[in-house]
């Protein structure tokens with residue numbers, strides 16, 4: 001388990017899956033996420049995802065629990081780990097909306113970045129975020145990610161085209177004590 005100030009990155013347990021399905025079927029959450037949407041998920045989809053991801057050598061996916069009471073609030077992980085170029089793609093969701101905008105996402109992001117740099121020896125972490133997801137971009141900036149590029153109108157969602165923003169953080173610019181200024 002990896003500890004942040006407010007969260008713990010923990011193993012995903014099989015009995016968390018029904019809760020993930022419920023969150024992934026909440027459009028307020030799912031519209032921000034790359035895979036799946038706009039198709040509803042069921043427990044078979046989620047179980048298949050769980051079996052595939054927990055054994056993959058190029059993936060590290062964690063449950064996010066609160067430190068205070070070990071409550072499940074979401075998940076976060078690295079995918080497409082490229083061991084030659086030492087890079088990976090970051091993803092996160094906090095499904096319990098009561099925990100949005102209270103610093104949990106920034107803390108989980110910082111904790112996973114620390115894991116990636118200090119435990120996996122990675123050099124670059126990147127992510128894609130939709131231009132309308134200003135809350136997420138703010139959290140990523142606070143964790144030290146920089147905006148790197150735009151995939152213009154790459155997403156059609158809710159009747160409109162939206163830009164996809166590429167952000168990244170490099171080992172050399174990472175500041176473990178909180179990276180907002182870097």
Ligand SMILES: CC(C)(COP(=O)(O)OP(=O)(O)OC[C@H]1O[C@@H](n2cnc3c(N)ncnc32)[C@H](O)[C@@H]1OP(=O)(O)O)[C@@H](O)C(=O)NCCC(=O)NCCS
Nearest residue numbers: 032093094100101102103104105106129134135136138139
């Ligand atoms: C994106 C997500 C992980 C961020 O986690 P979080 O705990 O809500 O974020 P934090 O509280 O750490 O940081 C959010 C920041 O954005 C600010 N914010 C909130 N709503 C905002 C908005 N609509 N526009 C701009 N900033 C906003 C918050 O005030 C906070 O900044 P501050 O600390 O300077 O005040 C979480 O909201 C989430 O999982 N959302 C749904 C799924 C998702 O979007 N996943 C990411 C896909 S790329």
